[in-house]
Amino acid sequence: MSDGPKTSSEPRTTRGRATRARIVERAAELIAAHGVDATSMDDVRAAAGASKSQLYHYFSDRDDLVEAAVARRCALVLDELTRTLGAVTTLAELERVLGEFVAFYEQHTMGCPIGTLASAVADRNEGARLRVAAAFDAWERLFADGIQRIRERGELRAEAPPQTLATALLASIEGGLLLSQTRRNAASLRIAVDAALRQIRAFAA
Amino acid sequence: MSDGPKTSSEPRTTRGRATRARIVERAAELIAAHGVDATSMDDVRAAAGASKSQLYHYFSDRDDLVEAAVARRCALVLDELTRTLGAVTTLAELERVLGEFVAFYEQHTMGCPIGTLASAVADRNEGARLRVAAAFDAWERLFADGIQRIRERGELRAEAPPQTLATALLASIEGGLLLSQTRRNAASLRIAVDAALRQIRAFAA
DNA sequence: GCCATGGTGGACCGCTTGGTCCAGTTGGTG
DNA sequence: CACCAACTGGACCAAGCGGTCCACCATGGC
Numbered sequence: 001m002s003d004g005p006k007t008s009s010e011p012r013t014t015r016g017r018a019t020r021a022r023i024v025e026r027a028a029e030l031i032a033a034h035g036v037d038a039t040s041m042d043d044v045r046a047a048a049g050a051s052k053s054q055l056y057h058y059f060s061d062r063d064d065l066v067e068a069a070v071a072r073r074c075a076l077v078l079d080e081l082t083r084t085l086g087a088v089t090t091l092a093e094l095e096r097v098l099g100e101f102v103a104f105y106e107q108h109t110m111g112c113p114i115g116t117l118a119s120a121v122a123d124r125n126e127g128a129r130l131r132v133a134a135a136f137d138a139w140e141r142l143f144a145d146g147i148q149r150i151r152e153r154g155e156l157r158a159e160a161p162p163q164t165l166a167t168a169l170l171a172s173i174e175g176g177l178l179l180s181q182t183r184r185n186a187a188s189l190r191i192a193v194d195a196a197l198r199q200i201r202a203f204a205a
Numbered sequence: 206m207s208d209g210p211k212t213s214s215e216p217r218t219t220r221g222r223a224t225r226a227r228i229v230e231r232a233a234e235l236i237a238a239h240g241v242d243a244t245s246m247d248d249v250r251a252a253a254g255a256s257k258s259q260l261y262h263y264f265s266d267r268d269d270l271v272e273a274a275v276a277r278r279c280a281l282v283l284d285e286l287t288r289t290l291g292a293v294t295t296l297a298e299l300e301r302v303l304g305e306f307v308a309f310y311e312q313h314t315m316g317c318p319i320g321t322l323a324s325a326v327a328d329r330n331e332g333a334r335l336r337v338a339a340a341f342d343a344w345e346r347l348f349a350d351g352i353q354r355i356r357e358r359g360e361l362r363a364e365a366p367p368q369t370l371a372t373a374l375l376a377s378i379e380g381g382l383l384l385s386q387t388r389r390n391a392a393s394l395r396i397a398v399d400a401a402l403r404q405i406r407a408f409a410a
Numbered sequence: 411g412c413c414a415t416g417g418t419g420g421a422c423c424g425c426t427t428g429g430t431c432c433a434g435t436t437g438g439t440g
Numbered sequence: 441c442a443c444c445a446a447c448t449g450g451a452c453c454a455a456g457c458g459g460t461c462c463a464c465c466a467t468g469g470c
Contacts, residue, residue, distance in 0.1 A: 171394075179376055192372065
């Protein structure tokens with residue numbers, strides 16, 4: 001489950017693990033800041049204070065490093081999402097969390113950390129694509145589990161379908177973020193999220 | 206309204222206009238097929254059967270050509286969308302058109318022609334970003350106008366907000382396409398579009 | 411028929427890119 | 441403490457990139 005067959009070599013010493021981790025960490029930061037295509041191996045090398053041979057010692061090629069960095073970034077984002085969504089058990093909490101989410105993007109005009117990776121990687125790096133797909137799955141499950149808890153609590157009727165509602169909510173968020181990023185105006189995101197939320201509320205008991 | 210201040214020179218002869226158009230056309234095709242970042246000036250040059258000096262005669266730099274190609278691609282896509290959405294006047298027609306839309310993506314796994322451009326260009330080419338934003342606006346308006354016609358026809362109640370519903374529908378489509386493209390499975394798109402449609406149907410008279 | 415202007419061909423340039431190679435250092439184990 | 445695999449540094453390379461330059465061709469108004 002750790003990773004694909006492409007990885008050059010797994011570090012065997014403490015120092016090696018630290019070096020590899022430093023490279024992945026810096027690569028993930030650079031990619032998050034400037035995008036996959038605008039991040040070169042040499043940028044990573046410099047930021048990590050490593051040498052060329054180290055990059056190619058731990059990663060078979062650029063795609064391999066990108067995949068690791070994408071996986072790392074997804075893990076970080078999912079940590080944050082789990083922290084805010086993992087404990088949601090009421091409709092009010094879900095609405096509050098999503099409200100804060102939208103409020104954040106009203107102040108920081110940017111794309112979705114995961115969605116941006118998705119379209120940068122989808123048709124070009126199969127390994128990285130799978131990592132992003134897994135991140136979407138995990139995010140969607142956080143929504144689905146939360147909705148299910150709300151339902152079990154009795155706030156939603158039994159026929160409310162958590163999985164479907166979660167998919168629709170995630171799609172609204174991703175689409176809303178793309179529209180808002182392109183328009184440099186968070187209004188679209190707010191409308192999209194409100195619509196998805198209304199859809200859920202339609203199943204209120 | 207024609208274009209920005211960056212354009213090197215507008216062709217003054219029939220031959221010049223043909224050459225410029227050929228370059229833009231091929232650039233738009235290559236970008237649609239392989240993405241903005243994977244399309245080099247030399248790829249365009251070869252595909253258009255032109256010389257380097259011609260590219261830089263008609264466009265000040267790569268960004269300028271990308272902007273023109275993006276605008277061209279958006280225009281083509283919008284033509285098609287206008288053809289299918291422009292005449293929608295009933296809920297059933299809207300549902301049919303969207304059903305065909307989803308069906309298409311169930312067979313051809315790919316991203317949204319416009320959405321893909323959006324995220325490739327949003328933070329890197331301001332001129333192109335504005336073209337994509339305008340395309341989103343036009344698409345959204347096609348939806349809004351259609352919903353309004355449906356409402357005026359009496360199929361939707363007076364309080365149905367065409368503009369808001371159009372934004373939510375577009376966001377659902379874009380998000381659904383991104384999820385489906387990443388997952389290589391059109392199920393997410395179908396769910397997202399169904400949800401948006403249900404939202405509209407909720408205002409049925 | 412001349413000639414200015416717009417259009418064209420393609421060699422050329424400096425730079426960055428992903429990737430290779432090998433000599434040297436480090437550090438855990440027998 | 442010796443050894444060997446793991447690790448490191450960085451010079452080096454070919455290919456591809458965006459972009460420049462200049463000599464040459466086409467054409468329509470005088």
